[in-house]
Amino acid sequence: MTGAEQLAADLLAKMQAAGAQPIAAQVLQPAETLLDLYGEDIRARAYVTQDPRLGEMMLRPDFTVPVVQAHMKGGAEPARYCYSGLVFRKQEGARAREYLQVGYELFAREDPARADAEVFALFSQLLEGRGLRAVTGDIGILKAAVEGLETSPARKSALMRHIWRPRRFRALLERMGGQGPLAEARAALVARLRAGETVDAPQIGLRSREEIAERVARLIADADTPPIPAAQVHALEQLLALKGPVPLALAELRAQDWAALAPALDRLEARLEALEAAGIDTATLPFEASFGRTNMEYYDGFVFGFIAPGRDLPPVATGGRYDALTAVLGQGRAIPAVGGVIRPEVLEALGCG
Amino acid sequence: MRLKLGVPSKGRLMEQTFDWFGARGVSLRRTGASREYAGAVEGVKGVDLVLLSASEIPRELAAGRIHLGVTGSDLVREHLADWAREVVELAPMGFGHADLIVAVPKAWVDVETLDDLDAVAAAFRARHGFRLRIATKYHRLLRDYLRAHGVADYQLVDSQGATEGTVKNLTAEAIADITSTGETLTANHLKILRDAPVHRSQATLFAARGAEWGDAREALAALSARLGVALPDGF
Numbered sequence: 001m002t003g004a005e006q007l008a009a010d011l012l013a014k015m016q017a018a019g020a021q022p023i024a025a026q027v028l029q030p031a032e033t034l035l036d037l038y039g040e041d042i043r044a045r046a047y048v049t050q051d052p053r054l055g056e057m058m059l060r061p062d063f064t065v066p067v068v069q070a071h072m073k074g075g076a077e078p079a080r081y082c083y084s085g086l087v088f089r090k091q092e093g094a095r096a097r098e099y100l101q102v103g104y105e106l107f108a109r110e111d112p113a114r115a116d117a118e119v120f121a122l123f124s125q126l127l128e129g130r131g132l133r134a135v136t137g138d139i140g141i142l143k144a145a146v147e148g149l150e151t152s153p154a155r156k157s158a159l160m161r162h163i164w165r166p167r168r169f170r171a172l173l174e175r176m177g178g179q180g181p182l183a184e185a186r187a188a189l190v191a192r193l194r195a196g197e198t199v200d201a202p203q204i205g206l207r208s209r210e211e212i213a214e215r216v217a218r219l220i221a222d223a224d225t226p227p228i229p230a231a232q233v234h235a236l237e238q239l240l241a242l243k244g245p246v247p248l249a250l251a252e253l254r255a256q257d258w259a260a261l262a263p264a265l266d267r268l269e270a271r272l273e274a275l276e277a278a279g280i281d282t283a284t285l286p287f288e289a290s291f292g293r294t295n296m297e298y299y300d301g302f303v304f305g306f307i308a309p310g311r312d313l314p315p316v317a318t319g320g321r322y323d324a325l326t327a328v329l330g331q332g333r334a335i336p337a338v339g340g341v342i343r344p345e346v347l348e349a350l351g352c353g
Numbered sequence: 354m355r356l357k358l359g360v361p362s363k364g365r366l367m368e369q370t371f372d373w374f375g376a377r378g379v380s381l382r383r384t385g386a387s388r389e390y391a392g393a394v395e396g397v398k399g400v401d402l403v404l405l406s407a408s409e410i411p412r413e414l415a416a417g418r419i420h421l422g423v424t425g426s427d428l429v430r431e432h433l434a435d436w437a438r439e440v441v442e443l444a445p446m447g448f449g450h451a452d453l454i455v456a457v458p459k460a461w462v463d464v465e466t467l468d469d470l471d472a473v474a475a476a477f478r479a480r481h482g483f484r485l486r487i488a489t490k491y492h493r494l495l496r497d498y499l500r501a502h503g504v505a506d507y508q509l510v511d512s513q514g515a516t517e518g519t520v521k522n523l524t525a526e527a528i529a530d531i532t533s534t535g536e537t538l539t540a541n542h543l544k545i546l547r548d549a550p551v552h553r554s555q556a557t558l559f560a561a562r563g564a565e566w567g568d569a570r571e572a573l574a575a576l577s578a579r580l581g582v583a584l585p586d587g588f
Contacts, residue, residue, distance in 0.1 A: 035508065036484070039484070044493075093435070158475075161505065167501075198462075201460045201542045204458050204521045205520040207526055211476070211477070212463055
């Protein structure tokens, strides 16, 4: 057994001792499910192969999807699962293409703050003494801020769709504030559409004339919607840049007196209390509002990571809440879920195996 | 060791490559029977000509089986992951110009930019239950481009030829392909998005970082002096 495998076995045993039931997943996963979730970008990150009967398959890029699927097929509630095994990711340069992940996933309907705290506290305890820096964030606060903008539901849902793509999000926000090149291009397009400009071209393809007409109507309606007020765009950008110890971040967010954030901030506060109760020193626990916006696309609430400071290494552990993912994979059923993974090879590379 | 120079084995790309070298005092020509892929180099010592399909030249460069190669900059970017680690661009050659572009039906009066395409992709998926299909053979270039621009809810479908016909044939909603004049697009009722193209391609002289250079460095120095091409650090 290699050092990393030994570490993985120890971590898995501790997760079992914490009440989790071991669960297995196939290495070959149907590509379609993963493509529908992550989009075409996953092809640049996961290995795709072909099965003559089953079609496109992927070497599992993570365990979360198969574990959620297994649970949705009839797991008891609440449920705690743990697993250990290889995942496969395409990389640039010399980084590992296949590596171990040891994970813990908690499915529970009651008391989400306590569930968040349970997972974070367990990871914190498993990784104690390794000199790691913990980071936390909350995608739920970003979603609440978008939901609270004074603008149309169509714009909010366009922004919501791109929360996990920071550059695109910023460009959209700028356009919706009436600024920048996208706003100019949009204004010119709407002017042409309003003038009733027609084109001499047959309708080809699956997208129907009706669909085109609907979007033309939406574009014109959107042009009549006032820009998102500059003060709100600014407040949202400030929010995205917020970093600091959790209690200070919470106080700062409360001080903004942004009514739409209140329920999300209540959840953050409840989590803070639950973390304290679980023995975490929250006074110095870092909070970064934008943490988890890249590479963690399915997380939609609490997010966390454990990082080796000053080392050019991937995060030792990452995790978070992914309530929406269970709804997507559950075909109508959903259950709140939170979990995370540890990478034993990275732990080993730290030289404290 | 002799320096191996890979050039396209047929067509206009071969002729223009020969002209480009010829204008700089290096004569390249095919030898033997007209169907035999053999060639000769005159005007500089120690260089062998290797005639190859333009689409194989990127791979041969990456493998280090040829030292220098002439091919489209689009093919190098498409076929080599992390291409800048594998090869160096010695000289853009000023011919073989073509843009890799994204095109949609001309009837889509509501779509002019990637910003529009992204919005349409979201609505299309909601209505049709699958991701908007873009037909192309340039998977890597296109995926990187769409990711950089934050386009979501699309899928790439492979099309190795007659790509402009896929929309009419209902196998794709949009396409990404190489175009120089745009005539085929127009004839197929498609229009190009207004954004900068995915890539502006032209024939380019590349050097392989991973080839075994040895004595071939002398030939490279002589050849580059003759061609008036500056060598980057490390060569």
